[in-house]
Amino acid sequence: MKIGELAQRTGVSASTIRYYEDQGILPKPKRQASGYRVYDDTSMQKLMLIRYSLQLGFSLQELQQLLTDEYDQQALMQSIDAKMAEMERNIAKLRAQKAELKKLQQTLSQAWQAGQCPNIDLG
Amino acid sequence: MKIGELAQRTGVSASTIRYYEDQGILPKPKRQASGYRVYDDTSMQKLMLIRYSLQLGFSLQELQQLLTDEYDQQALMQSIDAKMAEMERNIAKLRAQKAELKKLQQTLSQAWQAGQCPNIDLG
DNA sequence: GTTGACCTTCAAGTAAACTTTAAGGTTATT
DNA sequence: AATAACCTTAAAGTTTACTTGAAGGTCAAC
Structure with missing residues (x-):
């Protein structure tokens, strides 16, 4: 799926998804020949885990540390x-x-x- | 007293005091001929009330409303x-x-x- | 008369988590 | 082929409560 569909299905805006990617919190997805980002269900699960963690009170920075260490x-x-x-x-x-x-x-x-x-x- | 002394006596930095003034939360003080701000005890009480209110959980914006309305x-x-x-x-x-x-x-x-x-x- | 401490203004930087804008490329439909 | 809907990047704007920096004026002491 493309970023717009992922956005719609998760309720997370496309720019926020790109932002998470920039911040190194959501892994970089594959790209179509055109350069469009392509996501699968795993991407969606990861995105939803991020949102869940934020909801639990963790900051993006904390998530980043939990993910990189x-x-x-x-x-x-x-x-x-x-x-x-x-x-x-x-x-x-x-x-x-x-x-x-x-x-x-x-x-x-x-x-x-x-x-x-x-x-x-x-x- | 000048801003430095007010700062020292209240524990609020001079730049923060100027900031409150810019935001219209602390009234503009008198000035010396040189342009230096001159404060009195009333100013100090007002400043301390601001800090107390912030400590109570009010935002500067809320204080501003409480002060202007x-x-x-x-x-x-x-x-x-x-x-x-x-x-x-x-x-x-x-x-x-x-x-x-x-x-x-x-x-x-x-x-x-x-x-x-x-x-x-x-x- | 100059050194240092203090003061002035205005502008820009900080953190957090995004959003918005600008300028332009792609895809699907008509 | 044109139009709309969608995508791309990079940069700048948003909010809050300040802090920092630049460039320069003032004041007390030596």
Whole structure:
């Protein structure tokens, strides 16, 4: 199939597919005599694995490393562990921010009820 | 005080302070005859409020809107609610991703123990 | 009176993951 | 043979929050 069909079947735009190829994340496909890229089902599976991994929270750079370094079971498990730990940190940060916001909201609310206009004016 | 001192006292670099000014987030300060920016304690408080808000998860763009629109209690409360809801969505997403990763890890682990080499090869 | 530290503006660079544009070649259909 | 739909490359634009660089002005000290 040509790039347009692969794009349509995967929901990944043709320019994004070319971009992945440029970045060395999707292997270079064969070409027709005309120069058109030709993909098969394996290409499609690889592309879908890339998208799945992105969805799981890996960056293209991380994928590139996982793909270029020869990695073994252990290395892969460690990468996944590291990613999960990173997510946990992000979750903790978001929770803390949200708690701070809640506090701020309550502080403001009380101040307003007390008729004060707390100093949050930047103008 | 001049920009360097403000920078040092707040831990915000001089170029970042100028950037906030360019973006219309920090008001334009007075100038010396020489053209040097002159700040006072109020400027410093405003700068620190900006950094606090960024830390709470607001973007510069959001701050700009909160600063330029005349906002009232209700509008501010709604902005905070919206931000908290956004954070909640992000937390949920991270949790889901993490759970997916855990599942993947277990699947891989089992496959390996069964002597299979699951197809996660992109090369 | 010059050295060094500090200030000015404007423009461009950075990271991430793409998208858009420009200019042009190919293929299928009419 | 012309038109549309599709493909090619290379380069530049997008977003966010800055940082860096270039070229030059100012100020305090020696």
